[in-house]
Amino acid sequence: MRLFTLHGTHTLGQAVADSIGVELDRIEEREFQDGEHKSRPLISVRNEDVYVLHSLQGNEGQSPADRLVRLLFFIGTCRDNGAARVTAVVPYLAFMRKEQQTKSRDPVNSRYVAELLESVGTDMVVALEVHNPAAFQNAFRCSNTHLDARHLFSGKVAELAAARPVVFLSPDSGGMRRTHLLRETYCAESGREARLAMMEKHRSEGIVSGDLFAGDVAGADVFIVDDMIASGGTMLRAARACRERGAKHVYALATHGLFSAGSNALLSSPDIDKIIVTDSVARAPLSSEDAAGKLEIVGCATLLGDAIQRLHSGGSIHRLLNPQP
Template sequence: MLFFALNRSDALGRAVAAAGGFCVAKHEEREFDGGEHKARPLTSVHGKDVWVLHTLNGEPGASANDKLCRLLFFLAACRENGAASVTAIAPYLAYSRKDRQTKPGDPVTTRYVAALFEAVQTDCVVTIDVHNFAAFQNAFRCRTLHLDTGRLFAAEILARRGEAPIAVVSPDGGGIKRAELLRETLVQMSEGPV
């Protein structure tokens, strides 16, 4: 197994590797005039199972689009250089919130992103707490692994609350179901009402 963490996800990648007891494989990323870039493994991937971590949230200097392209291009380079399998680890999966048409002509970006991963022959996509689990599963034709952090966050929330009551809210209608699941988890794990 080879584990890569692309730039801008390298701190998280080092933490994951340390927790898992494995190394982060070396790679190179270069920037070119005009906004283009390239990334390549500096370790032979031939015949290896390759895991690539890159979170796809936009940030100053790197849009979600830019980060998505970097991940896709790196996965494709690994596949073209003989990797036995390629797994994308995208803790935040960009465009997963637009999973259905809510207005005429709306894009279904979850499916488009899935098609991009499939186009570069990604074997598996791993992500955390997607917006809509069923839509996520239905969008991808390759294997997916969804990690639910509800119990982890619930334990941390309960450890920090002291005696204060907890209110679970959602910033929008789309998050109500996830907020309710978190509330239920908190009730199950706590000794008192939430």
Template sequence: MPTSGDLRFFALDSGRDFGQLVAQSLGIDLSPHEEREFEDGEHKARPLTNVRGKDVFVVQSLHGDPHRSVNDKLMRLLLFIGTLVDASAARVTAVLPYLCYARKEQKTQPRDPIATRYVAGLFEAVGTDRVVALDVHNLAAFQNAFRCRTDHLEANPLFVRHFASQLQGEDVVVVSPDAGGVKRAERFRRGISAALGRDASLAFMEKHRAGGVMRGGAIVGEVAGKSAVIIDDLISTGSTMLHAAKVCREQGARAVHAAATHGVFSSKAEAVLADPALAQIVVTNSIPPFRLSPALVQSKLVILDIAPLIASAIAAIHDDGSITALLEP
């Protein structure tokens, strides 16, 4: 997808590998930049090419890894965006395959923080013109938190294409692991139904949490004799997915597949995801599965590449095209 010469595309060092994939899909090179570390733990980054009057995009997935914490990545990105603004970029767009702190978007207890809104304020404070994010935890909260322009991308078309090829001839039920995810599951159900040429059904789990511990477990909908696809925005410990998978199997599902955009895979996810109740786990490369063993990744995990989707979104924004068209399977 050719782009005009006034586009600049950066990826900070911690996300350079993913940035290279996006750049390849765009048909351009990553714009050069420099990052320096100081002995006291401070750092700086600056572009090594002219950005004055340019349409600038910076991609950074805001997840922690063994080398950089979430907070470190966020701070580095904010400072770099501020530097680009001060260097007279015409527009700076932050492209965030994974947006940190998006799960804390409301007060669930007295005096709770609303972290999503605070993070939005930080991006606005350094002069970010637009934020592009992929499958945030709560879309309404994301859209309401930011006063700058936002675009929301979905991995749903990737999941539809993957499972349409895997489940030909199967009777499919799409399962939301909780009532709050029913809209997401319904979008996937419509897509997979169209792709398969027959209607998939919909079910959801009742789920309650008390003190961080999940309780409840009744399933609403028919899963017996069907191939179930449990779909969510992310997998952290994996306990929600596994609980839903076990209930589906107990209710007579033939096989249970799990799909989530973001594979956080924290805590005890390795043992949970290895459970035979889950036949397959499908995620995207918004977060590399560095917390899982290579054996589990090889045997059970399918990783879908979102770089072409990100590249298409960048090209559409740069050329004043449609983002909505990218959300269709």
């Protein structure tokens, strides 16, 4: 097995390598003065089972599209140089939010990304908590594996809530499946009960609307569950609604902490007690000490490492995500 990671994902890649007791294999990445780039493995990949770990968030002067192209080129050169199998391990897989046409002549970005990855010879794509798992699975013709963060978050919920009532809230109807799975996992692992709640949300041309709030949050610790935090507007809207309805504590749980422009409002809001995300993406340090103190990071390296080991040895991903008692 060979494990590579590209620039911008090295910290997570090293943690994954450490979790499974292997060395990260060396690569060369070179920047040209006109902005072009090349990368290559510095060891032979012929007849090897190759895993390329790279997240596609925009940062460090690179857009998600830049990072996608770098991943494509590196996978392509591994296939050109005789790799037996190449698996793209993409903790944050960008462009998955646009998985269907909602307006005339809309693009279907998830399918285009799938076609690009398949075109360079990717045998399998592993992603962590994509926006819509069904759309992700249907976009690819090559093998694909979807991982989720519910077991990473379940223990943290039990720690924060202690003996208080717990409600898991989806900030929109599309996230109910994700929220329900986390609730099931928490109940099974903690031996405690928890309730579900949901908000209505519609977005059109950047305008968010919807007033329906279903569920009782009065006196409870509410955990708002989503796949990502970008500007944080969705989380903040849900947190304020929970406070208005008597929630005792409000926490934001999201797998991918992108924290794009505008997220300071969420990070500094008194309506949120704590924000918990994984380290699936590298991010710039937060500017506010109050914001930094409110943010807690849960590591995902062990989950990714276990998945890589199981894929390499023919183990069960289902058992990884659904451990038997």
